[in-house]
Amino acid sequence: MYGVLTLSLKITNWCDLNCAHCCECSGANNPTNFMPLTRAEQYISEFQEIPYHIMQHYTISGGEGLAPYQFGNLEYIPTLLSCIYKIGGIPTIKTNGVWGERYNTRTEILKSLAGSAYFGNKLLTLDISVDEFHNNLKGVANIVADVVQSDYLLPAIRICLVGFNTDGTRRNMEKLRTQLDDRELHSEILPNHDWAVYRDDGKGMRVVVDDEQEVHDLGRAKQNNVYTATGKPVGAYVNCLSIDSNYLATLNYLYTEQIAGRKLKDVMNSLLRQIEQNGK
Ligand code: SF4
Structure with missing residues (x-):
């Protein structure tokens, strides 16, 4: 396995x-079944011990x-963010x-996130x-507009829009830009696809646009042939170790191990052996 691990x-x-x-x-x-914060903190701490990049x-x-x-738990995300910030x-x-x-929810969430970032x-x-599958353009336009229009939120929050390499994604990205116009914001597409979004006084931010993802795997739609989803190929420069609230660790969306009662570095070694055995 090459590259870095996130x-x-x-x-x-x-x-x-x-x-x-x-x-x-x-x-x-699905039940909310949130990962207990003590376990999340333990995983973040043990991640530092993994002998990898x-x-x-x-x-x-x-x-x-x-x-x-x-679900009314206003402390969960700030606590988790504080744990991440503490280790740099x-x-x-x-x-x-x-x-x-939803105005009240949006205001509460953005203010809380910015507070953590500060x-x-x-x-x-x-x-x-932002793609052809999620009916969320109004909410996303509100979020971008609130961040760009607020001197408090703007230095703290960045936004990355993730879509597919499809005509449907491109159409919805354009619709989103139109909705930003309606909120009296200006936007320009930069040479690498990112957007510059700014207000009348020239203040604004670079919105990262990642619309190059290939559609190459099926999610639960596989069961009824409705449509497709993504899964990342193994061997990409950035490798991802994902841990869920059911004690399952997954490397690069493919190799899995139960993590309950084990040290994270032992689980990682075992996952790397799986990759070696598969020649990837
Ligand atoms: S793709 Fe899955 S996680 Fe993402 S919005 Fe749809 S149901 Fe939720």
Whole structure:
């Protein structure tokens, strides 16, 4: 295995959307079953002991990575972020952005996230899907607009829009830009696909646009041939060790091991042996 290793904590399998292509098989009918914070802290700490080129980027994902707020647990994400910041980590949170449609929820979440980022003195990134499968453009436009229009949020929060290399994604990205116009923001596409989004006084931010992902695997839609989802190929430069709330560790979306009662570095060694045996 080449490259660097990043840690992703899948804190829940609950999500308010039920996308047919979801390769996490997440959905609104799943229990929230949040990963206990003590375990999350233990994984983050043990990750430091892995003798590999670890990357100080930590991902909080799901399901819906910001679900704790939506269930009234306002301390869960700030506590987890504080733990990541304490070891010098840089956090990314994966979210569908639908909560951006609700003013009170949006205001509460963005203010809380920015507070954590100021506490850690490092940026926090929101990784939001914008493609042909998620009906979330209104929420995402509200989130981008709130961040760009606020002198408090702007230095603390960055946004990455993730889509597929498809016409459907490109169409929805354009629709999103139109919705930003409606919110009196200006946007320009930069040479590498990223956007510059700014307001009348010239203040603004670079929105990272990652719309090059191939559609090459099937999620639960495989069962009824509805549509497709992604899975990352093994051997990419950035390797991902994902841990879910059911004690399952997965390397590069492919190799899995139960982690209960074991040290993370032992699990990692075992996963690497699986890769060697498969010649990848
Ligand atoms: S693809 Fe994303 S938004 Fe859709 S159900 Fe899965 S986790 Fe939720």
